[in-house]
Amino acid sequence: MAIDPIYATALEKSHWDVPQDYTTLFDWNYSDDRQDLLNLYGKGKSMQWDSDDRIDWSHELDPENPMGIPKEFFPLWGAEFFQKMSAKEQGEAIRHQAAWSNSQFLHGEQGALICSAKIVQNVPDLEAKFYASTQVMDEARHVEVYKKLVEKIGVAYPITGPLKTLLDQVIRDSRWDMTYLGMQVVIEGLALAAFSNIRDNAKDPLATAANAYVMQDEARHVAFGRLALRDYYPQLTQYERNEREEFLIEACYLMRDRFKNTEVWELLGFPMKECDEFVENSEGLKMFRTQLFSRIVPIVKDIGLWGDKITSAYSDMGILGFGSVDVDAMQANDMRVAEEHDERRQHVDAAIAAGRTATET
Numbered sequence: 001m002a003i004d005p006i007y008a009t010a011l012e013k014s015h016w017d018v019p020q021d022y023t024t025l026f027d028w029n030y031s032d033d034r035q036d037l038l039n040l041y042g043k044g045k046s047m048q049w050d051s052d053d054r055i056d057w058s059h060e061l062d063p064e065n066p067m068g069i070p071k072e073f074f075p076l077w078g079a080e081f082f083q084k085m086s087a088k089e090q091g092e093a094i095r096h097q098a099a100w101s102n103s104q105f106l107h108g109e110q111g112a113l114i115c116s117a118k119i120v121q122n123v124p125d126l127e128a129k130f131y132a133s134t135q136v137m138d139e140a141r142h143v144e145v146y147k148k149l150v151e152k153i154g155v156a157y158p159i160t161g162p163l164k165t166l167l168d169q170v171i172r173d174s175r176w177d178m179t180y181l182g183m184q185v186v187i188e189g190l191a192l193a194a195f196s197n198i199r200d201n202a203k204d205p206l207a208t209a210a211n212a213y214v215m216q217d218e219a220r221h222v223a224f225g226r227l228a229l230r231d232y233y234p235q236l237t238q239y240e241r242n243e244r245e246e247f248l249i250e251a252c253y254l255m256r257d258r259f260k261n262t263e264v265w266e267l268l269g270f271p272m273k274e275c276d277e278f279v280e281n282s283e284g285l286k287m288f289r290t291q292l293f294s295r296i297v298p299i300v301k302d303i304g305l306w307g308d309k310i311t312s313a314y315s316d317m318g319i320l321g322f323g324s325v326d327v328d329a330m331q332a333n334d335m336r337v338a339e340e341h342d343e344r345r346q347h348v349d350a351a352i353a354a355g356r357t358a359t360e361t
């Protein structure tokens with residue numbers, strides 16, 4: 001089904017037109033010396049999966065807490081007016097907040113699908129085009145997964161203004177590396193931190209498995225950026241590198257300061273001033289917002305965009321420390337967690353099959 005009937009607020013338009021102005025490049029050399037990118041392409045081919053087989057969509061979500069998050073993780077948990085509400089009202093707010101987050105994941109994934117298709121066209125070398133083509137398929141699968149989750153929650157939210165602004169900027173930019181930087185490093189970097197929060201803390205088995213499997217694909221997407229951009233940036237002039245750093249600073253501030261759940265609180269008729277004050281002053285939420293950058297900062301450092309401007313902006317945002325995160329270890333952990341989910345699923349499937357055989361004999 002199309003999701004328009006479940007949007008909490010009506011859409012202005014069902015489609016969004018973004019004019020494009022970039023050059024499509026053919027590679028007549030059919031270059032094949034970047035073995036590292038070809039290895040990644042090989043992994044992309046062999047690690048494809050079908051969300052219908054790997055995820056148990058028959059599982060129903062709790063309507064009052066679809067992701068099964070611990071209550072104290074809810075952004076307004078502890079606010080005086082929220083604590084006075086009935087459990088049913090609180091459950092409705094938790095459902096809407098889950099709908100809002102998963103809707104932003106869904107719109108972000110559609111952005112990733114479009115951006116990776118654009119990279120296929122405007123990245124110069126064939127090895128990178130090959131790899132990016134596998135990412136197109138991955139991102140289509142991610143759209144499918146979050147669409148199903150949003151349908152199960154039963155409520156959808158339109159894309160937020162700041163995410164739309166950043167996507168618009170990234171899609172219009174004609175340079176392939178800027179597409180990658182904005183989409184993969186910033187937007188998907190933030191999403192990855194939010195996915196890992198659900199994967200590691202939520203209790204619902206469907207929500208945790210879906211996020212773990214998506215993160216397994218994302219580990220390859222991040223690896224591409226590291227390989228391609230680490231080689232590309234030293235070839236640019238200082239002026240061009242500064243431009244990239246300025247873009248990253250602006251994008252990170254935009255996401256930090258304006259990417260909040262305001263639309264939900266407004267829709268539910270919550271006291272906006274109290275919500276704002278609570279969210280601004282809560283130590284737990286400050287930590288959560290900082291944590292959202294834990295995936296972006298180490299990659300920015302790794303690809304060599306680590307000049308004075310960016311380090312002082314990140315220091316101002318309190319996120320500079322993430323520069324020392326071990327990206328390889330983090331990605332290895334993402335792969336391992338997805339494999340553990342697979343093992344549990346196979347275990348359950350085997351137990352069901354054994355039960356079936358026992359009743360038949």
Ligand SMILES: [Fe+2]
Pocket residue numbers: 109112138139142188218
């Ligand atoms: Fe994705």
Ligand SMILES: [Fe+2]
Pocket residue numbers: 112139188217218221
């Ligand atoms: Fe991705």
